[in-house]
Amino acid sequence: MADEVKLTHTSALILQTIGAGYRYGFDVMEATGLPSGTVYPALRRLEQLGLIHSTWEKESKALAEQRPARKYYKLTAAGTQTLSKAVERYPLLQHMKGASS
Amino acid sequence: MADEVKLTHTSALILQTIGAGYRYGFDVMEATGLPSGTVYPALRRLEQLGLIHSTWEKESKALAEQRPARKYYKLTAAGTQTLSKAVERYPLLQHMKGASS
DNA sequence: TCACCCTATGTAGCGCTCTACAATAGGAAA
DNA sequence: TTTCCTATTGTAGAGCGCTACATAGGGTGA
Numbered sequence: 001m002a003d004e005v006k007l008t009h010t011s012a013l014i015l016q017t018i019g020a021g022y023r024y025g026f027d028v029m030e031a032t033g034l035p036s037g038t039v040y041p042a043l044r045r046l047e048q049l050g051l052i053h054s055t056w057e058k059e060s061k062a063l064a065e066q067r068p069a070r071k072y073y074k075l076t077a078a079g080t081q082t083l084s085k086a087v088e089r090y091p092l093l094q095h096m097k098g099a100s101s
Numbered sequence: 102m103a104d105e106v107k108l109t110h111t112s113a114l115i116l117q118t119i120g121a122g123y124r125y126g127f128d129v130m131e132a133t134g135l136p137s138g139t140v141y142p143a144l145r146r147l148e149q150l151g152l153i154h155s156t157w158e159k160e161s162k163a164l165a166e167q168r169p170a171r172k173y174y175k176l177t178a179a180g181t182q183t184l185s186k187a188v189e190r191y192p193l194l195q196h197m198k199g200a201s202s
Numbered sequence: 203t204c205a206c207c208c209t210a211t212g213t214a215g216c217g218c219t220c221t222a223c224a225a226t227a228g229g230a231a232a
Numbered sequence: 233t234t235t236c237c238t239a240t241t242g243t244a245g246a247g248c249g250c251t252a253c254a255t256a257g258g259g260t261g262a
Contacts, residue, residue: 009220010248024211026209032193033190037214067208070210092114109219110249126242130240167227167239
């Protein structure tokens with residue numbers, strides 16, 4: 001109830017991608033086709049709104065797999081609620097497939 | 102090939118909606134959930150790019166049905182080609198359903 | 203050795219998108 | 233008789249999204 005966060009279509013799409021199990025920025029970029037300059041600022045705004053929450057992966061894990069560290073995101077309770085309202089508003093968001101890994 | 106028109110995700114979504122058989126602005130708004138301030142400027146830009154083409158319906162038809170006149174859009178050949186490239190880039194656009202009327 | 207690709211996050215500035223409002227005209231509600 | 237709803241197109245200004253580029257370490261190719 002209460003504060004009714006309104007999302008743009010693109011932000012809602014990114015939120016839904018996280019909800020579908022894609023867990024970090026690069027993963028969201030590949031799933032959606034959206035560029036980094038859209039995805040990273042949007043993830044920051046979604047986190048500031050309290051809809052997602054991030055944690056950096058352990059440095060040792062990234063080193064072991066020889067790649068940069070990932071910042072993992074997941075939906076908060078508020079994010080889950082806001083997402084379900086966004087899917088009502090934007091009917092085309094319903095067709096997201098879950099992440100395979 | 103040649104001129105490679107690049108579209109934003111939202112513009113591509115609107116182009117695809119026209120391709121799926123939705124024929125005028127209000128129709129696109131209902132199909133997508135996007136607001137008028139997104140849809141009408143975007144349709145104007147898509148027409149300026151030569152991807153869609155518009156024709157006003159006959160005044161007599163609108164009068165007979167007691168509503169404002171509609172501006173009907175359809176894809177051009179360039180629009181069809183650009184749309185198929187956009188669907189490759191943005192995989193989530195594939196799930197559009199056709200217009201019922 | 204230099205160029206380039208891969209994975210991953212991030213930013214500047216321009217241009218597109220969204221909220222809110224307007225115009226128009228008919229009908230219904232109060 | 234003013235307000236509200238429907239159906240349709242449209243705009244101003246604020247804010248979001250996109251292109252192009254940056255960073256960084258490792259691998260691959262000539």
